[in-house]
Amino acid sequence: MTDQLTVIVLAAGGGTRMKSKTPKVLHRIGGRSMIGHVLAAVGSLEPHRVVTVVGHQRELVAPHITELLPEAVLAVQEEQLGTGHAVRIALEALGDVPRAGTVLIAYGDTPLLEGATLRAFTESHRGAQAAVSILSGIVADPHGYGRIVRDAEGGVEAIVEEKDATDAQRAITEINSGILAFDAAFLLDCIGRIDNDNSKGEYYLTDAVGLAHRDGLTVAAHAVDDALQTEGANDRVQLAELGRELNRRIVTRWMASGVTVMDPATTWIDADAVLAADVTILPGTQVLGKTVIAEDAVVGPDTTLQDCEIGAGARVVRTHGQLAVIGAGATVGPFAYLRPGTLLGANGKIGTFVETKNAQIGEGAKVPHLSYVGDAEIGEGTNIGAGTIFANYDGSAKHRTKVGRFAKTGSNNTFVAPVEIGDGAGTGGGTVVRRNVPPGALAVSGGPQRNLPGWAQSKRPGTAQAEAAAAAGKDEQSGNG
Numbered sequence: 001m002t003d004q005l006t007v008i009v010l011a012a013g014g015g016t017r018m019k020s021k022t023p024k025v026l027h028r029i030g031g032r033s034m035i036g037h038v039l040a041a042v043g044s045l046e047p048h049r050v051v052t053v054v055g056h057q058r059e060l061v062a063p064h065i066t067e068l069l070p071e072a073v074l075a076v077q078e079e080q081l082g083t084g085h086a087v088r089i090a091l092e093a094l095g096d097v098p099r100a101g102t103v104l105i106a107y108g109d110t111p112l113l114e115g116a117t118l119r120a121f122t123e124s125h126r127g128a129q130a131a132v133s134i135l136s137g138i139v140a141d142p143h144g145y146g147r148i149v150r151d152a153e154g155g156v157e158a159i160v161e162e163k164d165a166t167d168a169q170r171a172i173t174e175i176n177s178g179i180l181a182f183d184a185a186f187l188l189d190c191i192g193r194i195d196n197d198n199s200k201g202e203y204y205l206t207d208a209v210g211l212a213h214r215d216g217l218t219v220a221a222h223a224v225d226d227a228l229q230t231e232g233a234n235d236r237v238q239l240a241e242l243g244r245e246l247n248r249r250i251v252t253r254w255m256a257s258g259v260t261v262m263d264p265a266t267t268w269i270d271a272d273a274v275l276a277a278d279v280t281i282l283p284g285t286q287v288l289g290k291t292v293i294a295e296d297a298v299v300g301p302d303t304t305l306q307d308c309e310i311g312a313g314a315r316v317v318r319t320h321g322q323l324a325v326i327g328a329g330a331t332v333g334p335f336a337y338l339r340p341g342t343l344l345g346a347n348g349k350i351g352t353f354v355e356t357k358n359a360q361i362g363e364g365a366k367v368p369h370l371s372y373v374g375d376a377e378i379g380e381g382t383n384i385g386a387g388t389i390f391a392n393y394d395g396s397a398k399h400r401t402k403v404g405r406f407a408k409t410g411s412n413n414t415f416v417a418p419v420e421i422g423d424g425a426g427t428g429g430g431t432v433v434r435r436n437v438p439p440g441a442l443a444v445s446g447g448p449q450r451n452l453p454g455w456a457q458s459k460r461p462g463t464a465q466a467e468a469a470a471a472a473g474k475d476e477q478s479g480n481g
């Protein structure tokens with residue numbers, strides 16, 4: 001199709017039922033705001049222009065829209081006088097709308113909306129050469145929706161809003177989803193003819209349908225088979241319901257493309273995450289933000305990854321990670337905390353009760369147990385002993401620690417940054433490293449061990465400790481030690 005597509009997204013309304021300081025369309029499910037989902041669906045049509053109508057809390061809504069879609073035109077509707085008024089404002093903000101084009105109207109609070117649905121609707125509208133097309137639905141409970149009123153021949157005659165409907169019209173279950181497609185020339189012509197002579201005193205965009213019918217123009221209705229796609233979330237209960245449904249759809253899509261999800265009910269995958277075939281997700285796992293997981297990786301159980309990159313065949317168990325990159329074949333957890341800037345090389349290990357931050361850990365390097373690694377670089381093949389603290393903070397500033405390649409550091413070490421441990425170097429157990437360790441050297445910082453014989457018997461007489469020590473002494477004398 002060569003004619004130009006303009007999309008108007010209405011998002012000026014309040015949303016009082018959210019009972020929130022956050023505007024309704026900014027509430028999030030699936031890792032995006034509601035309007036973010038709508039703009040993604042709209043964007044997939046590659047429209048010529050997109051205009052969003054903002055009003056309520058536009059100081060929060062407008063910057064969010066600009067961030068997601070910088071080319072979107074923002075139209076400000078100071079007072080919410082109705083959907084017809086909102087569209088008029090949008091057209092004014094656009095200026096020159098080509099009369100040969102199509103104008104699609106959507107709402108900012110329908111997060112399950114998909115681009116494919118909009119595309120099919122737009123194509124059917126163009127195919128019918130209609131002045132206006134309604135994305136319609138048949139619902140069990142039509143309460144609150146505009147009803148589609150048909151004439152004796154079955155043609156669409158008008159949309160009647162709930163508050164203006166007769167009892168007979170209220171019984172109609174064919175409804176307006178809210179998404180409409182217009183022939184641009186007709187929209188430009190009719191928008192000024194819509195009045196507010198109705199029970200709400202609002203300019204109803206839906207009156208355009210009756211106007212087209214009276215003008216003898218074609219009105220088409222295209223039934224949406226997946227009604228949830230046009231459902232809005234007005235309160236937090238509906239938000240959670242749509243969130244769960246969105247997640248179910250996302251998880252199902254990944255399973256269909258070859259991801260094993262052991263427990264879809266406890267697995268949450270955001271809309272922007274990407275999983276390769278043969279990834280396995282174990283129960284209680286959240287794959288959030290723009291997280292990318294490569295093939296054969298196994299993630300979970302009970303793991304949260306936000307904007308992480310997990311390499312092929314990696315294993316991530318009971319881990320909380322954010323902005324971390326895990327190499328192919330590496331292992332993480334159980335009980336690891338990966339903070340931003342963590343980079344683990346291929347086949348490396350971040351083990352149990354380990355916290356990492358701004359830490360580049362080389363290929364095959366290991367931090368297996370009970371450690372904090374902050375502001376560090378660890379070379380390939382190096383092993384960090386259990387219970388090591390990279391002391392990066394001197395109370396006022398952060399400093400880096402560098403450990404070279406194939407080093408072996410002892411248990412319970414403290415590396416007081418800034419400090420460097422050379423390639424192939426080592427440290428003894430309990431070492432506090434304050435000065436650089438040259439390549440190949442062994443650093444030990446504690447003094448030589450002193451034993452004070454008979455200390456327990458002389459300093460703790462009469463205790464179980466002293467008795468045990470005395471008994472051991474007798475055994476030694478009788479040669480049983």
Ligand code: UD1
Binds near residue numbers: 011
């Ligand atoms: C509207 C339709 C109705 C349809 C229903 C589907 C009209 C007159 N009615 O009714 O036929 O069945 O949606 O959900 O169009 N908005 C503005 N500015 C305004 C008024 C509304 O931007 O002045 C925005 C709202 O933020 C919202 C959308 O338009 O995103 C719909 O407005 P709403 O008041 O919810 O319309 P309904 O009465 O539900």
Ligand code: CA
Binds near residue numbers: 232
């Ligand atoms: Ca509504």
